[in-house]
Amino acid sequence: xxxxxxxxTEISVVEKEDVTLDCVYETRDTTYYLxxxxxxxxxxxxxxxxxxxxxxxxxxxxxxxxNFQKSTSSFNFTITASQVVDSAVYFCALSVAxxxxxxxxxxxxxxxxxxxxx
Amino acid sequence: xxxxxxxPTHLIKTRGQQVTLRCSPKSGHDTVSxxxxxxxxxxxxxxxxxxxxxxxxxxxxxxxxxxxxPNYSSELNVNALLLGDSALYxxxxxxxxxxxxxxxxxxFGPGTRLTVL
Numbered sequence: 001x002x003x004x005x006x007x008x009t010e011i012s013v014v015e016k017e018d019v020t021l022d023c024v025y026e027t028r029d030t031t032y033y034l035x036x037x038x039x040x041x042x043x044x045x046x047x048x049x050x051x052x053x054x055x056x057x058x059x060x061x062x063x064x065x066x067n068f069q070k071s072t073s074s075f076n077f078t079i080t081a082s083q084v085v086d087s088a089v090y091f092c093a094l095s096v097a098x099x100x101x102x103x104x105x106x107x108x109x110x111x112x113x114x115x116x117x118x
Numbered sequence: 119x120x121x122x123x124x125x126p127t128h129l130i131k132t133r134g135q136q137v138t139l140r141c142s143p144k145s146g147h148d149t150v151s152x153x154x155x156x157x158x159x160x161x162x163x164x165x166x167x168x169x170x171x172x173x174x175x176x177x178x179x180x181x182x183x184x185x186x187x188p189n190y191s192s193e194l195n196v197n198a199l200l201l202g203d204s205a206l207y208x209x210x211x212x213x214x215x216x217x218x219x220x221x222x223x224x225x226f227g228p229g230t231r232l233t234v235l
Contacts (some may be wrong), residue, residue: 022235043206043208043228043229043231044218044227044228044229045161045208045210045225045226046226047223047225047226050223080189091160091161093160101168103149103151103210103212103213103214103224103225104212105151105163105166105176106151106153106161106163106176107226108142108160108161108162109160110159111159111160111161111229117171118172
């Protein structure tokens, strides 16, 4: 069985501060995928990144960066110079490789609510 | 390009009733997944449809059933509603994972908020 733990329930930062959202996952599969999604108050989940288990390279996209460490089963997400528009609930998710037709079955963490204060 | 759409936006039902939620996938997508998100929780996978067949199913009872139509749109049906079924129901569409680099990336709709009284 797969499990994703986001220990931080809520985080508040002042605008322009950096913030890191933690994600720890559990799986016995050697091939898997990790995801981050953003959920603004409107409710629609917005895809941010997908990483496969064989690619441990860190990734940077603008103010967003992700640190994947298999040794600690972690996939942390950092927002640099946070902005009010970053306020949302952020979910980390895991899927094992699926050999059939169709798509991934995502296992989500409980999410971290980020509030950026002006 | 229209994204994933869901209807209705909100729904109020009473215990024991039945409900049908609808989802239209993003243009060009052939796979539809359904998730249930209780208040303050992460989404939980219900099931997934591809080529009009249920391909994967999460840990949900048979009261939850679905259908996919030839145009790839999908319905989620819940029978004998319980108070605990109150949640945001999210639909996600994607291309088949075998479709290449973009396969499997799931685009979510805005959800249907179901309240069971």
